[in-house]
Amino acid sequence: MTVTARETILARIRDAQALAPASAVDIPRDYRTGRTLPDADRLALLTDRLVDYKAEVHTCTADRTPEVIADVLRERAVCHLGIPPGLDRTWLSAYEGEVHVDSADTPVPELDALDGVLTSSAVTCAETGTIFLDASPDQGRRALTLVPDLHVCVVDLSTVTPGVPEAVTRLTPTHPTTLISGPSATSDIELERLEGVHGPRTLAVVIRTDM
Amino acid sequence: MSTPTYLGMPALPPRSPYGTGNLRGDRTxxxxxxxxxxxxxxxxxxxxxxxxxxxxxxxxxxxxxxxxxxxxxxxxxxxxxxxxxxxxxxxxxxxxxxxxxxxxxxxxxxxxxxxxxxxxxxxxxxxxxxxxxxxxxxxxxxxxxxxxxxxxxxxxxxxxxxxxxxxxxxxxxxxxxxxxxxxxxxxxxxxxxxxxxxxxxxxxxxxxxxxxxxxxxxxxxxxxxxxxxxxxxxxxxxxxxxxxxxxxxxxxxxxxxxxxxxxxxxxxxxxxxxxxxxxxxxxxxxxxxxxxxxxxxxxxxxxxxxxxxxxxxxxxxxxALADRIGRQALNCIRCSACLNVCPVYERAGGHAYGSTYPGPIGAVVTPQLAGMDVSADDPNSSLPYASTLCGACYDACPVKIDIPSLLVELRHQHTEATGRTAEKLAMKAAAAVMGRPGVYRAAQKAAGLGRVVAGRDGKISHLPPPFNGWSDSRDTPAPPKRSFRAWLASAEGASALRAAAEEGARTRTEADGPDEEEQ
CATH class of the missing domain: 3.40.50.10420 (NagB/RpiA/CoA transferase-like)
Incomplete structure (x- = not known):
């Protein structure tokens, strides 16, 4: 009977642990968890962090969502907008361009022809300015928010957590999850920071303060 | 799931096979x-x-x-x-x-x-x-x-x-x-x-x-x-x-x-x-x-x-896991903070390490993954010495890997593994000489001859093999004309010692006054 690589490696680890026995370790979790912050503070912190990472920030109440979105899209001359299948269509009531509803069957090169994409979001961490997308129907598959050059993302203030631990506990591990902190960037050429290499070069965030 | 059966003693797991991959440079x-x-x-x-x-x-x-x-x-x-x-x-x-x-x-x-x-x-x-x-x-x-x-x-x-x-x-x-x-x-x-x-x-x-x-x-x-x-x-x-x-x-x-x-x-x-x-x-x-x-x-x-x-x-x-001290290096999350604070890396750059993993963490990870005394003059054996042991890497490490201690441990393992090196022989000789006062005196006299090879600045910059490994990267001060022991035994030494003792006694009297000794 041949010994598999799996058996060999597991046996090697057990040998290693026999040769250098481990000492038990308690994991100290004294870092900050379960933090809360008032709405105004979370909004201010998140806005600061998003702007610092060169994202565009728009703040509004829920009733103004369609106008604000239409303004952002008009300013960027978006004529072909991609949306995930579960997006709230009332958000688009003031937008005049063409809407392409994405599905798993849409070939990826067609996404490359879109001017931009509009989605919702799952959770957002204020302290790091990080938006978490979890591929729910209002956020769509991962390719949708990756291939087009503009991503307009709606964030409801009630989904904004102060820190990273509070955001991680809200995630569903089985969902494919993407963390976005500002637009794509590189510092590979002489350490000069450039926005936009492969992902969307513009990230516009619409924060709804009463949702 | 079945429990693995051990047939005898646990074996040391093998390193990355020699001559494969990118874990060894072609020179030290x-x-x-x-x-x-x-x-x-x-x-x-x-x-x-x-x-x-x-x-x-x-x-x-x-x-x-x-x-x-x-x-x-x-x-x-x-x-x-x-x-x-x-x-x-x-x-x-x-x-x-x-x-x-x-x-x-x-x-x-x-x-x-x-x-x-x-x-x-x-x-x-x-x-x-x-x-x-x-x-x-x-x-x-x-x-x-x-x-x-x-x-x-x-x-x-x-x-x-x-x-x-x-x-x-x-x-x-x-x-x-x-x-x-x-x-x-x-x-x-x-x-x-x-x-x-x-x-x-x-x-x-x-x-x-x-x-x-x-x-x-x-x-x-x-x-x-x-x-x-x-x-x-x-x-x-x-x-x-x-x-x-x-x-x-x-x-x-x-x-x-x-x-x-x-x-x-x-x-x-x-x-x-x-x-x-x-x-x-x-x-x-x-x-x-x-x-x-x-x-x-x-x-x-x-x-x-x-x-x-x-x-x-x-x-x-x-x-690496089989090494009680070295296994810490496996905790690395590849952030590169230790590279950015290392005075050696900052000057020499990543290529000098010859491995995919450069810098302080590379100097401890590479020898453990691939070994460091696999061939004569294995370039990996020089990596644990590519450090001043200043400790900046330890301070910067987000998972607190004690890189300086790992480097010292690897140096120790290298010295143990390489057998009868000139350095090892020299240390053995030093131990033998220092244990016997008569031989020590004679050796000190002989060391005075070292002045012959020193330059005008009183430094020895080139030593013959097998000591050239030492002098390649540092100057050694020439031995003094007379050893401390010889000086102490001379009339000059004796009078200097007496003068110092008198000076000490005088200062003590002035400072302490006629106080009783404390119990």
């Missing part, structure tokens, strides 16, 4: 550094890069009042992981399989290369797109694929520059930091098919040229190969942390994704991400969070690759 660190130090551009660029990132790191780690608590937690989680490695790997395997992925195990780099090659061949593709990955660089995957007629396209901007120039990375995080913009323009003009011949050297234009070239690859290549920053045992979730979006492209667009992960990258719980997603970006690029992080669990219908393979790589990691 001092020789390589000697040449690298002459490269003014490398030193300037590295100096700028390391200082800039260092300042950013200090600023963003200083923002968190619980930074030290996060380091303590990160360190303990990794130690706990190493203690429970077999069960965690089995759990990871079960969860990935449950979620529609396939798990492969590779004893060494060659086996991992064969597995990846076979998986690529099964797709019928002769091209793959790649996310920057240290594990695949360690095992020389690109070279192996090329031998098998498969072209691997690096998609990280810096890795693309390095690959097009047929060069090697000089920094974990910014691999092309040794190149300036004009060189990059020339590399792109020569290496990117159909690139605008008028391409200038403005960084934004260079990045745009790479974007256009790679976009076509992303949209058409059916297979991607990645590494992994973390693999969560509890859920089977894999993670890649990046900046440019090339990682998201590779992890999302192809039909088949093959991820090569070192076995030490496993983490017990999904919630542990709350620690490492804070430690890694702040330590690495000095950002509060890197632009993009992808988390995926097996296969998701209608979203991303429908074939997912995870290759778990040993390649010497179990050998």
């Amino acid at each position: 660190f001092p020789r390589a550094a000697h040449d690298e130090l002459r490269n003014g551009q490398l030193r300037r660029n590295l100096g700028k890069a390391t200082h800039t990132i260092r300042a950013k790191r200090l600023a963003v780690t200083g923002e968190l009042p619980d930074w030290e608590a996060l380091r303590d937690a990160g360190s303990a989680i990794k130690t706990d992981t190493m203690n429970r490695l077999p069960e965690l790997l089995e759990q990871l395997e079960a969860k990935v399989t449950e979620a529609g992925g396939t798990v492969h195990w590779a004893r060494d780099g060659a086996e991992a290369n064969d597995i990846v090659t076979r998986l690529v061949q099964q797709t019928g593709s002769d091209e793959v797109i790649k996310v920057k990955s240290m594990a695949t660089q360690e095992i020389g995957l690109n070279e192996h694929l090329a031998d098998q007629g498969i072209k691997a396209h690096e998609t990280d901007l810096a890795e693309l520059i390095v690959q097009l120039a047929d060069d090697k990375p000089s920094h974990i995080l910014v691999p092309a930091i040794h190149r300036n913009r004009d060189e990059i323009r020339e590399i792109f003009r020569a290496g990117i098919p159909g690139v605008d011949p008028e391409l200038d050297s403005v960084p934004a234009h260079l990045a745009a040229a790479a974007r256009a070239y790679l976009r076509e690859k992303f949209l058409t290549t059916p297979v991607a190969v990645s590494g992994a920053n973390f693999g969560i045992a509890e859920t089977g979730t894999l993670s890649v942390v990046e900046s440019e979006g090339n990682g998201r492209m590779c992890l999302t667009l192809p039909d088949t994704l093959i991820t090569v992960m070192g076995i030490e990258k496993v983490l017990p719980r999904y919630a542990d991400l709350e620690v490492f997603l804070q430690l890694l970006p702040r330590s690495s690029t000095g950002e509060r969070m890197n632009p993009y992080t992808s988390l995926w669990t097996g296969v998701t219908p209608g979203d991303g690759p429908q074939n997912f393979h995870l290759v778990l790589l040993d390649n010497g990691r179990t050998a």
